[in-house]
Amino acid sequence: MGIVNDVLDDGIGGIAHNVITAKLEDLVNWSRSRSSWPASFGLACCAIEMMATGAAHYDISRFGMEVFRASPRQADIMIVAGRVSQKMAPVLRQVYDQMMEPKWVISMGVCASSGGMFNNYAIVQGVDQIVPVDVYAPGCPPTPETLIHAIETLHGLIENEEILKRRAVSGAGANIHVEHIDATSTPVLLGMKS
Amino acid sequence: MSDDAASSNATQEADAADAAAQPTLHGCPVTDSNGQEVIHASAAQYLDVVKALADEGYIMCIDLCGIDYLEFMDRVLPADIEPQRFEVVVNLLDMAHRRRTRLRVQVPEADPTVASLFEIYPGTEAMEREAYDMFGILFADHPDLTRILMPEDWEGHPLRKDYDVGRIPVQFKVANA
Amino acid sequence: MSTTEEKLTGQKAGAAVEAEAVEEVLEPSIGEVASTDHLGTNYHLFVAGTDEGDQKLKPRSQTTARELLREVGSVLRMSEADAANLGELPDDPEEDQTMIINMGPQHPSTHGVLRLMLELQGETVLRCKPIIGYLHTGMEKTAEQLTFMQGGTNVTRMDYLSPLNNELVFSMATEKLLGIDGDIPDRAVWIRMLLSELNRMSSHLLFMATNGMDLGAVSMMIYGWREREEVLRFFQEVTGLRMNHNYIRPGGLAADLPAGWRDGVLRILDLLPPRLDEYDILMTGQPIWRERLQGVGVITPREALALGATGPILRSTGVEWDLRRDQSYLHYDELEFDVVVGSYGDAFDRYAIRLAEIRESMVLVRQILERIPEGDYRIQNKKVTPPPRARIDESMEALIHHFKIFTEGFKVPEGEVYLGIESPRGEIGCYIASDGGPNPYRLHMRDPSFVNIQCLPHMMRGGLVADAVAIISSVDPVLGGVDR
Numbered sequence: 001m002g003i004v005n006d007v008l009d010d011g012i013g014g015i016a017h018n019v020i021t022a023k024l025e026d027l028v029n030w031s032r033s034r035s036s037w038p039a040s041f042g043l044a045c046c047a048i049e050m051m052a053t054g055a056a057h058y059d060i061s062r063f064g065m066e067v068f069r070a071s072p073r074q075a076d077i078m079i080v081a082g083r084v085s086q087k088m089a090p091v092l093r094q095v096y097d098q099m100m101e102p103k104w105v106i107s108m109g110v111c112a113s114s115g116g117m118f119n120n121y122a123i124v125q126g127v128d129q130i131v132p133v134d135v136y137a138p139g140c141p142p143t144p145e146t147l148i149h150a151i152e153t154l155h156g157l158i159e160n161e162e163i164l165k166r167r168a169v170s171g172a173g174a175n176i177h178v179e180h181i182d183a184t185s186t187p188v189l190l191g192m193k194s
Numbered sequence: 195m196s197d198d199a200a201s202s203n204a205t206q207e208a209d210a211a212d213a214a215a216q217p218t219l220h221g222c223p224v225t226d227s228n229g230q231e232v233i234h235a236s237a238a239q240y241l242d243v244v245k246a247l248a249d250e251g252y253i254m255c256i257d258l259c260g261i262d263y264l265e266f267m268d269r270v271l272p273a274d275i276e277p278q279r280f281e282v283v284v285n286l287l288d289m290a291h292r293r294r295t296r297l298r299v300q301v302p303e304a305d306p307t308v309a310s311l312f313e314i315y316p317g318t319e320a321m322e323r324e325a326y327d328m329f330g331i332l333f334a335d336h337p338d339l340t341r342i343l344m345p346e347d348w349e350g351h352p353l354r355k356d357y358d359v360g361r362i363p364v365q366f367k368v369a370n371a
Numbered sequence: 372m373s374t375t376e377e378k379l380t381g382q383k384a385g386a387a388v389e390a391e392a393v394e395e396v397l398e399p400s401i402g403e404v405a406s407t408d409h410l411g412t413n414y415h416l417f418v419a420g421t422d423e424g425d426q427k428l429k430p431r432s433q434t435t436a437r438e439l440l441r442e443v444g445s446v447l448r449m450s451e452a453d454a455a456n457l458g459e460l461p462d463d464p465e466e467d468q469t470m471i472i473n474m475g476p477q478h479p480s481t482h483g484v485l486r487l488m489l490e491l492q493g494e495t496v497l498r499c500k501p502i503i504g505y506l507h508t509g510m511e512k513t514a515e516q517l518t519f520m521q522g523g524t525n526v527t528r529m530d531y532l533s534p535l536n537n538e539l540v541f542s543m544a545t546e547k548l549l550g551i552d553g554d555i556p557d558r559a560v561w562i563r564m565l566l567s568e569l570n571r572m573s574s575h576l577l578f579m580a581t582n583g584m585d586l587g588a589v590s591m592m593i594y595g596w597r598e599r600e601e602v603l604r605f606f607q608e609v610t611g612l613r614m615n616h617n618y619i620r621p622g623g624l625a626a627d628l629p630a631g632w633r634d635g636v637l638r639i640l641d642l643l644p645p646r647l648d649e650y651d652i653l654m655t656g657q658p659i660w661r662e663r664l665q666g667v668g669v670i671t672p673r674e675a676l677a678l679g680a681t682g683p684i685l686r687s688t689g690v691e692w693d694l695r696r697d698q699s700y701l702h703y704d705e706l707e708f709d710v711v712v713g714s715y716g717d718a719f720d721r722y723a724i725r726l727a728e729i730r731e732s733m734v735l736v737r738q739i740l741e742r743i744p745e746g747d748y749r750i751q752n753k754k755v756t757p758p759p760r761a762r763i764d765e766s767m768e769a770l771i772h773h774f775k776i777f778t779e780g781f782k783v784p785e786g787e788v789y790l791g792i793e794s795p796r797g798e799i800g801c802y803i804a805s806d807g808g809p810n811p812y813r814l815h816m817r818d819p820s821f822v823n824i825q826c827l828p829h830m831m832r833g834g835l836v837a838d839a840v841a842i843i844s845s846v847d848p849v850l851g852g853v854d855r
Contacts, residue, residue, distance in 0.1 A: 087505050122344075261812075
């Protein structure tokens, strides 16, 4: 995409910067990052951890993301959670194509990022062969903390427009790799009166 | 001369004794595999043996799978069973008597067809489709013998030993700063 | 018939009764289930109440698929290519059109990437075809490249909601081939049982959550996951991971239980019962819930047996079959627990069975807690289990053994074995053929969901499309195991 210059070609981003429009652009980015709805693309074990992240204990609702839209037309982020088989690859591409711009992709787990432990005939060795990936979250499965870290990284990039620059550089996705965060085992007792 | 005759008689007696000692069930040799009963049926006897076992009380077919013995042709089998490239292994369960049995059928590569168990155990429909998909073993009279795990237009049978795993070479690079 | 009379007069033992009863097992009548025989010796599944003469059912070998299944026509046998071309066929306005629609593979309610082709007449489902393979991972092929020690990492990702059960059956099958299955230390066996039961609880809690959400009780999703987190926390303390643990290995376990583990288990056991009672209030007694599940997705015992269904599906039809009791493994024969059985074979029964099984698992866990002995957590067979890390510094032999086990792998004698255990979804079985090398020559996992999915067309026939979601949910398939 690159630097936007003309409102006729580039929409709201094309309004030449002044105080008012700069604030408007910030507002748009701020709201995009705070309210990005994921398309549910849970495939395998990572989907379980993704659902756990959406549940009460880890709660991605605080980041505006608990609404997993079934219809890709209503979704902003596609979290590819799980191993993508040869049969599933065209389906993945079709769902990605149906999403409306702006759209982002998080590749969750090692199977989605690189094929994982399954280096064989049946698994696509990384979904970046099919869709442009913005953030790779490692782990097998990634702990909910890692997934939240990946989501928040993506949100940060959306908010400060880093993601557009990175996409321009790579020609495809933003290619951010996050670190895996181990799960904490300190119990947080929900609903129990201590 | 008489020694030879005597020794050859002895061998024949030993063979006969062996043959008599080999237990059979429904006309097929039975062996013991780690404490589990295994019935070795020929492809021709297969369906009849399964029907007989179903009558005996083996009410559920737990599992049906294929094996490609291309790299292990010298496996141990009863004397009158000729090893072939493929095997179909069927596990049956008798709930009333709480016993299980296993059936192994040799399937030649040249004509990999066996009878389908669908009529007796409809639950084998998906299992036989998987054996067909992964090995290319054909099941006669199966209602819908199509690929189940691989895409319909896939070529090749992945679990055969001469089908490559499909690894891609992995390069380990130092992460960029 | 004489047996009935004897039963009514409250009966005496006799070989005649036993012989008749055994014969009757082979000629069941539909839907009649006997409770445990008063003799306590033979266990009868079906008792024919009357002699049906010419209408008597034929022996099993002559009973065709048509008779076993209510409608063989439940299954839509159409290839995917044909289904894709349906739109191009000219419409015949005179034909009473049935519609073939596609549900999935990406769908919020199909429990993973299950695709269903449904043939509808209006809202009624006539035929159905489940299409699987969207998660096919080639795990059985990968297993041939991995050693038996590494096999657990592969197998655990098949049925990813009960990973410890997958590892358990694989390890047990390997141990049987090695010939060490009788020598596994007691402590390891009891810990395996503990983990297996906790896994059952976490899997059924997830079922509660997803079943609730699929039927519209969205808050149930949150409650189920909240409880599941507690169990996963315990797993993380013990095995290091929340899922896909690779903890149960051939020879025993990967490591001993950490200090303070008992408190973790007791906390779960204290936390859950009031929450399960909440579920009863939210769902079990609630009229909407009952309306949506009772009578939906009915399957008869005969069909379930013919299709090879096991686990809660088979038990919901009234067949009392639970491998923990009927073909006992580990030390389950020393514990007292109930096998929960339904009567109608509908979705409500399956829900109720799983809820009750959570409670039964808690009963089992309490008994196991009292019984875990001290001892080794793995067999001390140098060829199979790696030495403790400290020994590697001291002993050259230990170093060599460690090296060989982790690089080459231990060799397993030639042979083949099949072992089945009771996973939350039914019987999970592991068939291993070994050629004497360090890798399995052939590993085949008999996954319960792979076989249970065959029940879907028969459950859906005649029902409404809206019930399709409820039915899939009640079967509780895990596509990782289905596709492997």
